[in-house]
Amino acid sequence: MRFSVQMSISVLEKHLASALQPIVEKADSYVKNSEHFTQILGSLRMDNQSIRENIIHLYGKETFTATKCYEKLRQRRVISLCNLNFLKSCRNQTLLPTFTRLSYHTRTRKTQAILDKASKALLQDQIRRTRYEISETELQLFRLHLKLSNKIHQLLWDRIELLTSWRTEKDKDITSKKLWKKLEILQINSKKSGQVSNTNRSSTVHNISAYHLSDTEVSVLNKGFNYAIAPKRVPVEEIVSNVEASLSTIDEQDAELIRQDVARVLRQSKPPQPNLSREEMQALRNLNNNENILIMPADKGNATVVMNTSDYNAKLEDILNDPIYKLVTRDPTTYLEKTTKSKILDSSINEDTKKKLIPREKSSRCPKFYGLPKIHKDGVPLRPIVSAFNSPLCKLEKHLASALQPIVEKADSYVKNSEHFTQILGSLRMDKDDIMASFYVKSLYPSIPVEEALLLIEENEDLPPYIMDLSRHCLKNFTLCTTGKFTDK
Structure with a gap:
């Protein structure tokens, strides 16, 4: 009986498989x-x-x-x-x-x-x-x-x-x-x-002075201007004063928490290990005490230049002897603080921005004028640099630059950077007889005619009215100081 039931199930399974096979296929x-x-x-x-x-x-x-x-x-x-x-x-x-x-x-x-x-x-x-x-x-x-x-x-x-x-x-x-x-x-x-173990960095120091550098002095200068000398003690007072200056615009509760964290870190801190040998420290003192030489970074490249002080001053004088500069008898910083404050208050700038742009009285300094040697050019001329940090016009000039930047970018001659310049050159079509040339412009920015620049600003209708007056104030009151002298452009 059991055998016959199993045979019946097997036959049924075969029947179902044959019936389902077309669907499976x-x-x-x-x-x-x-x-x-x-x-x-x-x-x-x-x-x-x-x-x-x-x-x-x-x-x-x-x-x-x-x-x-x-x-x-x-x-x-x-x-x-x-x-x-x-x-x-x-x-x-x-x-x-x-x-x-x-x-x-x-x-x-x-x-x-x-x-x-x-x-x-x-x-x-x-x-x-x-x-x-x-x-x-x-x-x-x-x-x-x-x-x-x-x-x-x-x-x-x-x-x-x-x-x-x-x-x-x-x-x-x-x-x-x-x-x-x-x-x-x-x-x-x-x-x-001639060696493969260490790169020879003596080429980063260019001594064009009459002073002979010792091997130890060259070793110190090779470290570059970004090398941080380990202090003998933790500068607690300097850190605290810088922190307090930064906390002036922060909520009082958050500022107090930051003070506590800084105090805790300073209590636990220890001075770092010295990273200069005794010979290198002595060489650094000798270079610092030598008033006949100046040590400064080169205009281009990660190089250090040693120059005679007399040569440096003479080259600066040659730049300032240009007729575009005029010697003034007194420091105009206090005058510029007052006039700049008055101009900003009379403008239509919103009140919050005015507070940020107004210079703090008796805390500004005259823009500093100095030069960086161009060691890649014959005669090692100086590139004139004006450091306007913390000057009476510093904040106002930044504000005007940000307002004028969109207008500048619309100019046909606008070039953002070297990559943008490469893209412009790539889009040009040149014939075989065309010649591409580059020109070196001496004193480019001092040579810009102020009245023409102001006229272009005035003709632009997209700018707020106060831009013209404040731009004239900045361009007409460009003053710099060097070696105890004040010069107006």
Whole structure:
């Protein structure tokens, strides 16, 4: 009886399967057998996007993610091999890549030997770490290759391998060219300097004075103007005064919290370790006490220039001897504070802005005039610089500049920066017989005619009425001071 029931169920199952088979065969995902699956793959498009869609359609997103991981591992392996070859070439040619070079504030022969030995040890350690990364990547690749090659059909897997190989070869070519160029630069720099352990920075100091600099003085000046000397004690008074000045515009409760935090930090703070040797500190004092020389940054480039004080003053005098400048007998700062305040109060600027623009009485200073040496030009001329920080017109000039900037940008001759200038040049069409030339304009800004500039401002109807009056006030009261003298333009 039991046997006959089982036979009846089996017959029923076969009957249902034969009845449902036509419906199953109409499904998009239906695969009859391995031969049918091969036919399906052969009919599929095999471009990059299609392969992605096919893998997701046939095997799911998880398998597609695994194939992308396999591709990234192969790319990582190729790049690591290129890096290893570069590092071994540097080691064999006794070249030190930039990332292995060490520096120290004291420059002695013994210090240099220690730094060279440590830099070579860093290079060797990087070679070992790169080899370890390659072995780990190869192990992951082997495991993932076994997993995917057994799961994905051979025809589709061969296509994946082909695309992955093409991409890795492309990455290999790019990385190899980049590293080869780096190696050539290291070789050239090695021949120029005669050493590969540290870059020679003596070229950053240009001594055009009659004073002979010692090796220690050159070492100190090589550190540059941005080098911060560690103080012997924490400047508590200076920090507190600067914090209090900044808290004047903050809510009282927030200001009190900031004061408590600053006080807690100052109580726990300790002076840092000195970062200059005793010889370097003495050399710095000698340079500071020498009144016959001036030490200043160059106009361009990260360089330090040492000049005779007499030469510097003579070149400044030559600039100020231009007829556009006029010597005045007294300091006009107090007068400008009062007149600027009166002009701002009489204008139609809103009250909040007026409060910000009005200069504080008896706290302003006259704009300082100085020059930066142009070491890239014959005769080392000076570029005139006017520091108007904390001058009576400083805040007002900033306000006017921001108001006039949109008008300036509409001009046909407006150039924002060097990148914008390059874009303009790229859009120009030039004939074969055209010549492109550049001109050096001496004293460009002092040569701008003031009345013509004011006329252009007056003719612009988009500007508020007060802009004209305040602009005239600023342009007509340009004063600067240098070496105890006051000059009006």
